[in-house]
Amino acid sequence: MKADAAQLNDWLMRIDTFNATPGEGTTRAVYTKEFYRAREYLKKEMQDLGLEIHEDCVGNIYGEYKGCHPEHPPVWTGSHIDTVPHGGRYDGMAGVFAALEVIRMMKSDGYQPKRSIFVNAYAGEEMSRFGMCCIGSRAIVGRIHQQDLKDARNMAGESIFDVLSHDGFEPERFNRDFSTKPRVHASLELHIEQNRILQDKGISVGIVTGICAPTNLRCEIHGIQSHAGGTSMEDRRDAFMASAEIALALEHLAKASDSEYITGTVGAMKLDPDAANVIPGQANFSIDIRSISAQDKDDLVEALQEKIDEITRNRGVTYQLEQLNNDTPYICSPRIRELLHESAKELELPVLDMISGAYHDSLMLGDITDAAMIFIPCKDGISHDRKESIDMDDLAKGTDLLAATLRRLSEE
Incomplete structure (x- = not known):
């Protein structure tokens, strides 16, 4: 049985109605009313397919299709349903509903796997609300603890712990829910590429060889606030101009790197004061560095810090640099990649091996x-944007490959 593109599209359009910004992209931040309504919709679709639903205290959903031997470690699939502000309707959701379509296909064929297959929706993959990515999958693998939920806060000063408590998720159960790491046979996630390599090559499906991991930094520059007209160019201690030079230095260092794949981004900046006729005395900005090589990433961070020292010294300003996280890149399982290639060959489906520049929940799940x-x-x-778009036939082909490979994994 082949994946039904119309069914996939229907699910994706329905979940997109749970959206804080209709007509202006999809906004469904983790732990908001839109997120909770989308969760309830997904759980209903899972129940309609006969899946047994499990949940935990951070909002992960696990839909279990029981195998003949449920005592064996299961196979996991799925993705996330939260979005960035004014984002697209396919980032994360394509993987969740492709997984659900696989179960529909299996049940229609009368197929029961040897191992149970779980369709999972991981909470908070996007970091836009609390400054922490992959909340749910980090909790599963032990990369965060209960105190981290209390430390991570949104712009209103609310912690993840407080929000979960208010919304009835009992985060005080954290140590109980995640006291042991789950036994999982394998994990396979479908996702949109968020690049244009497949499109440019005219190929419908890619097999990911490795996932780049981020190092996230926060930089604070302290200059001297002064009058935009009364202060000569020579006498300025401009926090913004120092920040701009640092951003350009990051771009230059990333472009000059010999790494197989590396990126550097300044994505958010706040000036104080933020006024047209005042030289900013303070600037706060984010730094995001990613690579498929942990060493190349560390080397770029070190080189950037040397440039920050030089730039701030020359401009007569001071700085503080805080490392928020330093995740390790993941090389995808050679065993599963081989099964993917075998399945693609059987399906007569051309595929391309490729690196993921974006992080995903699979990066975390590789720990277990x-x-x-x-x-x-x-x-x-285009992704993380209202213009995000996919061809449903491509999603159907990716779902066919997902189904064939999950069958292989579930029979091991």
Whole structure:
């Protein structure tokens, strides 16, 4: 049985109605009313397919399709349903509903796997609300603890712990829910590419070889606030101009790197004061560095710090640099990648091996099991944007590959 593109599209359009910004992209931040309504919709669709639903105290959903031997470690699939502000309707959701379509296909074929297959929706993959990515999958693998939920806060000063408590999720159960790491045979996630490599090559499906991991830093520059007209160019201690030079230095260092894949981004900046006729006395900005090589990433951070020392010294300003996280890149399971290639050959489906520049929940899940990913193209590589778009036929082909490979994994 082949994946039904119309069914996939229907699910994706329905969950997109749980959206804080209709007509202006999809906004469904983790732990908001839109997120909770989307969770309830997903659970209903899981129940309609006969899945047994499990949940934990951070909002992860696990939909279990029981195998003939449920005592064996299961196979996991799925993705996330939260979004960035004014984002697209396919980032994360494509993987969740592709997984659900696989179960529908299996049940229609009368197929019961040897191992149970779980369709999971991981909470808070996007970091836009609390400054922490992959909340749910980090909790599962032990990368965060209860105190981290109290430390991570949104712009209103609310912690994840407080929000979960208010919304009835009992985060005080954290140590009980995540006291032991789950036994998982394998994990396979479908996701949109968020680049244009597949589109440019005219290939519908990619097999991910490795997932780049982020190092996130926060930099604070302290200059001298003064009058925009009364202060000569020579006498300025401009916090913004120092920040701008640092951002350009990051771009230069990333472009000059010999790494197989590396990126550097300044994505958020706040000036104080933020006024047209005042030289900013303070600037706060984010730094995001990613690579498929942990060493290359560390080397870029070190080189950037040397440039920050030089730039701030020359401009007569001071700085503080805080490392928020330093995640390790993940090389996807060679065993699962081999199964993906075998399945693609049987399906007569051309595929491309490729690196993921974006992080995903699979990056975290690699801590506890063999993990791999399938990519499908997104139009012009646009993602995290209201213009994000995919071809449903590509999603159906990716779902066919997901189904064939999950069958292989579930029979091991």
